[in-house]
Amino acid sequence: MRYELLGPLRVSGARGQSLLTAPKTEVLLASLLIGAGRVTTKDQLINELWRENPPRQSTAALHVYVCQLRKLLTSLGGPTDAISTRVPGYLLRVQEGELDLHDFQRLSASGRALHRARRYEEAVDDLEAALAVYRGPVLDGVGEGPIVSGFATWAEQERLDCEELSIDAHIALGRHQEIRSRLSTLTTQYPLREAFYRQLMLVLYRSERQAEALQVYQQAREVLRSELGLEPCRSLRKLHQAILVSDQVLDLSMAS
Template sequence: MQISLLGPFEITTDDGRTFAPNAPKLCRLLTVLALQPREAVATGTLIRELWGEDAPAGATRTLQTHIYHARRMLTDMQVTAAERQLLATQAPGYRIDVEDDEVDVCRFERLVQRAQGDLAEGDPQRAAGDLKQALSLWRGPVLSNFPTGDVLIGQAARLEELKIHALELRAETELRLGRHREFLPELRSLVNSHPLHEWFHGQLITALHRSGRRAEALQAYQNLYRILKRELGLAPSAELQRLQAQILSAAGPEQLLPLRLRIDHRPWALSTAVPATAIAG
C-alpha cells in the first residue's frame, strides 16, 4: 500500500486502487500515525490533534471508536494483498505498521537527505536525480483535502519548510552543473512563488549574468530591492549588494562569485517524529 500526504491525503492499495477517505477525523488520525511508521504515538497526541486543548469528557473512549472505524475502513478497502493488522495498540497509544517506503513523506525525506550528502561530497549529478525524484512526490499543498488540528498544523509547516530546502538544494545542484540558462524558467518560478526568499533571487541574478544577460540580472536585483522595501522596509542583504556591485563593475560571468548554500554546516532535521511537547499528556 501507499499512504500519500504530500498533497491530498490518499491511500493506494496493492492492486492500484486509490481512496481518499471523506471522514476528516480518520484522515487526521491516520496521518499522525503514518508520520511515525511502526512507532507508538501517545493517546494524548492523537486526542490533541482531534480536539485541540478542549477535548471532551470521554475523549479516550471516543478515540478508541475512531481507531475501530479506521481499522474497519482499511479492512473494507482491502489495502494489502497479504492479511496484516495495520493499526495496532501499543503503549502509550497506537501505531501503524507500514514500511517507510509506503509513506511518501518518508521517501521524500530519505531522497533529500541523500541528495544533500551527494552535494556535500561533490556529486551534483547524483544529487540532481535524487532531488528530481523527491520533488516529484509533491502533488500539491500538504494534506490539502481536510482541515488539520494542532499537531498536524505544525507538521504541515515543517514539511513545507523541507520542500523549500529541497528546492534550494535543487537550485544549487543545477547551477553547480552549469545549467544556468536551462534553469532560468524554474528560478523565475521560484522567485515568483517565494518573493521574500533572497537566496532564490540571488541565484536568478547569478544565472542571468552567467547566461550573458547582464541588464536583466541588474533588473532582477532592482525587482528584489523594490519587493523588500515595499514589504519589509529593508534593503537586500550585504551579500546580494556585493553581487550587484560585481555585475556593475563589468566583471565577466566567470568571475562572479557564486552564492553557495552552506551544505556542510546546515543541520539535518528531517525526522518525522512528533515533537515531545505534542506527545505530553
C-alpha cells in the same frame, strides 16, 4: 500498503485505494503517519481531532475512530495489526517503501551528499526525484491541529530547501537557460526567499543579461523593504556589487 502525505492524503493497498473523505479519519491517519513508528499519545490525538471542543467521552470517541481506521486499512489489504495500542496512545507501523515521506527523505539526503561531493549530475537526478514525490500542497484541507499544521510547514520548508539545492546543482552544470523561467516563477511564488533571487541574478548574468540581473536585485530590495523593513542579505548585496563591476569571480561557482 502505500501511504502518501506529500499532497492530498491518500492510502492504497492490494484491494484498492482510498482518498479518505471522512474528516476525522483523515486527521487521525495523517497524525499517526506523521508519527509513524512511534507512539502518538491519546491526548495529542484528541487535541488534533477536536482542538478546544472535545466531546465528553473523548477517549471512547477516539477509540471508535481508531477502530474505523483499522477496518479501512484492512479492507484495502493492510495488516490487521497496522495500528497497535501502546501506552499512552497508538502506533502505526509502516514498512520500507510504504510512505512517500520516507522516499523524499532518502532521495533528498542522497542528493545532498552527492552535491557536497560535487557530483552534480547525479545530485540533480536524486533531488529532482525527491521533488517529484510531492503531489501538491501537503495535507491540504486535512485539519488545522498542531500535528498536521506543524508537519505541513516543515514539509514545505524541506521542499524549498531541496528545490534550492537542485537549482544550485543545475547552475554548477551550466544549465542557465533551462532553469531561468523556473527561477522567475519561484521568485514570484516565494518573494521573501532571497536565495531564489540570488540564483536568478547569477543565471541572468551568466546568460549575458546583466541589466535584467540588476533589475532582479532592485525587485528583491523593494519587496524586502516593503514586507519586512529590511535590506537584502549580505550575500545578495555582495552578488549585486559583483555584477555591477562584472567581477570575474562570477565566472566561478557562486551558487553554493
